[in-house]
Amino acid sequence: MNKLIEFIDVTKEYKIGEVTIKALNGVNFSISEGEFVVILGASGAGKSTILNILGGMDTASSGQVFVGDREITKWNERKLTEYRGQNIGFVFQFYNLIPNLNALENVEFATEVCKDHLDANDILHKVGLTNRIKNFPSQLSGGEQQRVAIARAVAKNPLLLLCDEPTGALDYVTGKAVLKLLQDLNQDTKKCVVVVTHNSAIAPMADKVIKVKSGMVESITINKEKQSIEGIEW
Numbered sequence: 001m002n003k004l005i006e007f008i009d010v011t012k013e014y015k016i017g018e019v020t021i022k023a024l025n026g027v028n029f030s031i032s033e034g035e036f037v038v039i040l041g042a043s044g045a046g047k048s049t050i051l052n053i054l055g056g057m058d059t060a061s062s063g064q065v066f067v068g069d070r071e072i073t074k075w076n077e078r079k080l081t082e083y084r085g086q087n088i089g090f091v092f093q094f095y096n097l098i099p100n101l102n103a104l105e106n107v108e109f110a111t112e113v114c115k116d117h118l119d120a121n122d123i124l125h126k127v128g129l130t131n132r133i134k135n136f137p138s139q140l141s142g143g144e145q146q147r148v149a150i151a152r153a154v155a156k157n158p159l160l161l162l163c164d165e166p167t168g169a170l171d172y173v174t175g176k177a178v179l180k181l182l183q184d185l186n187q188d189t190k191k192c193v194v195v196v197t198h199n200s201a202i203a204p205m206a207d208k209v210i211k212v213k214s215g216m217v218e219s220i221t222i223n224k225e226k227q228s229i230e231g232i233e234w
């Protein structure tokens, strides 16, 4: 498989007054096209920082990040904004839907600026919300809102789907259903999905597991035979 992403000696420092926090301290890894990747680590390990740099929401202090043959660490804010808008689908722990737009409008609003976006109705159908497209976020359960958020990200037809603790606010069964949806989307669309989580139990569902500790990569594991999330219990 072709390499899609490469992090080379990436560091990230946050300066707050006199104090410097090293969030990333020389991170190296690569991701191939179509891979389902889980980034694991304890709170504060640097997982979100990696995801934010990969998604062009934050910038590295040093090192290089390649997406395809493009070095995004060389880009200015304008180029990063365009990259984010066109290439990245984000799914967050707390859905971040627009309260006064219904499910369909939430998806359409996010995708209308994307060149190759998919049909909002089709994607909402795919995530199992055919009968809820006219509902506002407040009329949907947490799991349903997360499905809208996933539909919104997927409908952009992005290069990368980046998910930061996507089941963090959901109960066990609903969280598992959301992970199954992400696994199915990865399988069907062959798009690269990256899930950040502290839940090590879900590692077997990934093609690749990147363990992060204290701002560094502790280990990288390739699962030769990844498991369906349905068969994983925790």
Ligand SMILES: Nc1ncnc2c1ncn2[C@@H]1O[C@H](COP(=O)(O)OP(=O)(O)OP(=O)(O)O)[C@@H](O)[C@H]1O
Binding pocket: 014, 016, 021, 022, 023, 041, 042, 043, 044, 045, 046, 047, 048, 049, 050, 198
């Ligand atoms: N904007 C910021 N300013 C200062 N420090 C930050 C900032 N963002 C992150 N950090 C620090 O960088 C380190 C890594 O944070 P990060 O959010 O990447 O960890 P994480 O592994 O995603 O943790 P969690 O699972 O709790 O979300 C932490 O020590 C955090 O406090």
